[in-house]
Amino acid sequence: MRIGELARRSGVSERSLRYYEAQGLLSAERTPGGHRDYGEWAVDRVIRIQALYAAGLNSKKIAQLLPCMRDGDGSPSDSATPRLVDELTAERERLDRLIADLVRSRDVLDDIIDTASTGLEAAPLTGSGGRPPGH
Amino acid sequence: MRIGELARRSGVSERSLRYYEAQGLLSAERTPGGHRDYGEWAVDRVIRIQALYAAGLNSKKIAQLLPCMRDGDGSPSDSATPRLVDELTAERERLDRLIADLVRSRDVLDDIIDTASTGLEAAPLTGSGGRPPGH
DNA sequence: CTAGAAGTTGACACCGGCGTCAGATTCAAG
DNA sequence: CTTGAATCTGACGCCGGTGTCAACTTCTAG
Numbered sequence A, B: 001m002r003i004g005e006l007a008r009r010s011g012v013s014e015r016s017l018r019y020y021e022a023q024g025l026l027s028a029e030r031t032p033g034g035h036r037d038y039g040e041w042a043v044d045r046v047i048r049i050q051a052l053y054a055a056g057l058n059s060k061k062i063a064q065l066l067p068c069m070r071d072g073d074g075s076p077s078d079s080a081t082p083r084l085v086d087e088l089t090a091e092r093e094r095l096d097r098l099i100a101d102l103v104r105s106r107d108v109l110d111d112i113i114d115t116a117s118t119g120l121e122a123a124p125l126t127g128s129g130g131r132p133p134g135h
Numbered sequence C: 001c002t003a004g005a006a007g008t009t010g011a012c013a014c015c016g017g018c019g020t021c022a023g024a025t026t027c028a029a030g
Numbered sequence D: 001c002t003t004g005a006a007t008c009t010g011a012c013g014c015c016g017g018t019g020t021c022a023a024c025t026t027c028t029a030g
Helices: A003-010 A014-022 A041-054 A059-068 A082-120 B003-010 B014-022 B041-054 B059-068 B082-119
Strands: none
Touching: A003 A014, A003 A041, A014 A041, A041 A059, A041 B082, A082 B041, A082 B059, A082 B082, B003 B014, B003 B041, B014 B041, B041 B059, B059 B082
8 A cells, every 4th residue: 555545544644654664663665666555564553653652652762662563464573682682671661660650640530530520410411421430 | 849859859850840830730939039939749740740741641731630630738629621521531541542552562572572582591691681570 | 248059030952753845756547 | 648646855844841051149058
């Protein structure tokens, strides 16, 4: 598929896709004429890149992470050097902390939503009002 | 406490603390001479602000969130508008997805680290080698 | 009182992620 | 071949969060 379709399907601008490629996050075959040609795997990858950006990681860290994630087809891509293993371990710990932070933030959000919505009890116009009960 | 101490205790630069204040995220009493004077609550608040930044929220959203958090002393401050509750709920769901993604990423990382380090079994020179067993 | 540490405001700059425009090239349909 | 849509590269700029420097004021120890 070409860049326009990938952009539509992943919900990311073409600009960003080219930027990802420039950052080494996303690769593409080229048609004889030089147009980018992506496989199906690209959609998932782009979505994953987005998630990592949203998680507050920058291009460099994402670039370190991505080659180690299997892309649907299950190819483990690269095997790691000892050095890389250390770096990945460090990254894992950072991820752990990040997740813990985010969970705390989410819980804080939950508190706020609970407090606020109980304060508004009488006005359930909001439709999607209360947060889902399970958790 | 004054800005230097708050900076040390929260691990945030003085510059950022002043920036937070400019963004309406953090308030301070002033000494007669104009120096900022923070209470104990400030440390927790700054840390929370950091966590929210790390969660990918921007100043504006944090500014909307903060007045709804009770700050230690338990003052519920403002009650949220229905509109805000909806936005916060959406934000919570975004966070949920983000966390799920990150957990998956972390698990993938774990797989890679396991695979790689069992492949390197005989060379535990790396010191901080394998990932911590518990989890 | 005095010196030096610490704080104040204001400005300028950077960097990362991305929007956007321009001009050239390629692709697909007639 | 022609034409219009899609893509290419390269450049400029914005915005948010911080670093940093400058010039000045305030606080505190001696």
